Amino acid sequence: MSPEGQLMPPGGSAIVVGSFTMNDGQWFERHQHGAHQLAWARSGVLAVRAADATWVLPASMALWIPAGTAHATGAVRAALLRSLYFWPDRCPVDWASPQVVAVSALLRELICHLAGDGLDPAARRRAERVVLDQLRPVSVATVRAPMPDEPRARRVAQALLADPADSRSLAEWGKAVGASGRTLARAFVAGTGMTYGHWCTQARLQAAMPLLAAGATVASVAHRVGYGSPSAFVAAFRRSVGVPPGQYFTPDDGSAG
Numbered sequence: 001m002s003p004e005g006q007l008m009p010p011g012g013s014a015i016v017v018g019s020f021t022m023n024d025g026q027w028f029e030r031h032q033h034g035a036h037q038l039a040w041a042r043s044g045v046l047a048v049r050a051a052d053a054t055w056v057l058p059a060s061m062a063l064w065i066p067a068g069t070a071h072a073t074g075a076v077r078a079a080l081l082r083s084l085y086f087w088p089d090r091c092p093v094d095w096a097s098p099q100v101v102a103v104s105a106l107l108r109e110l111i112c113h114l115a116g117d118g119l120d121p122a123a124r125r126r127a128e129r130v131v132l133d134q135l136r137p138v139s140v141a142t143v144r145a146p147m148p149d150e151p152r153a154r155r156v157a158q159a160l161l162a163d164p165a166d167s168r169s170l171a172e173w174g175k176a177v178g179a180s181g182r183t184l185a186r187a188f189v190a191g192t193g194m195t196y197g198h199w200c201t202q203a204r205l206q207a208a209m210p211l212l213a214a215g216a217t218v219a220s221v222a223h224r225v226g227y228g229s230p231s232a233f234v235a236a237f238r239r240s241v242g243v244p245p246g247q248y249f250t251p252d253d254g255s256a257g
Contacts, residue, residue, distance in 0.1 A: 014090035017115040020081040027074035035085040044079025045213035053144040056209035145203040148191030152177040165226035
């Protein structure tokens with residue numbers, strides 16, 4: 001069920017903050033709600049599944065989820081989830097799709113400020129205006145590895161998601177599932193919109209994200225997801241996501257909050 005419950009903003013406010021302690025691996029099942037949401041972990045690491053994509057969110061990042069968007073929220077690592085809910089008729093932000101937002105030191109403190117009790121209405125409205133001013137999308141790409149529809153290609157995809165370091169060629173996979181390499185290549189493009197090579201990169205990075213978020217070294221993650229060297233992994237991460245892993249998983253001021 002949805003974690004929001006019956007939260008409503010007080011008085012003329014636009015934002016209400018909900019706090020939820022989440023254990024490692026705990027998920028709020030797929031749901032949607034009538035308010036926009038900014039999902040952020042004050043501590044730990046979140047993952048959000050929505051719109052055929054998965055976002056892994058360290059404390060330096062939050063995800064804007066538009067009202068009515070079906071999504072599931074989980075903890076990659078035990079987390080204190082601070083969700084901000086924005087009532088659409090009181091909120092000037094109207095992004096139509098999920099957006100990653102950088103959480104600056106100022107935005108982090110404002111969220112914690114609004115989560116506290118005892119704010120008078122005027123002070124709350126002032127803080128909310130600054131929060132809204134701080135909401136700026138960042139240019140990081142979503143890591144996504146959708147499943148192909150064709151049954152044999154789907155078997156290959158499932159095996160690679162289970163073991164992203166498996167380096168078999170499409171021809172070798174074809175022998176295992178009873179299809180030619182060319183047939184599998186066409187099935188990946190038709191079913192996912194990606195070439196097999198691009199899909200493999202996305203699957204490897206998708207597997208790497210929770211490991212990096214949990215504090216594993218780049219070298220160990222590179223090896224676990226099938227890269228021959230840390231530099232090759234970092235280059236692939238940067239090409240796909242837009243920033244290197246160190247920048248993605250480190251808050252702008254070096255503090256996790």
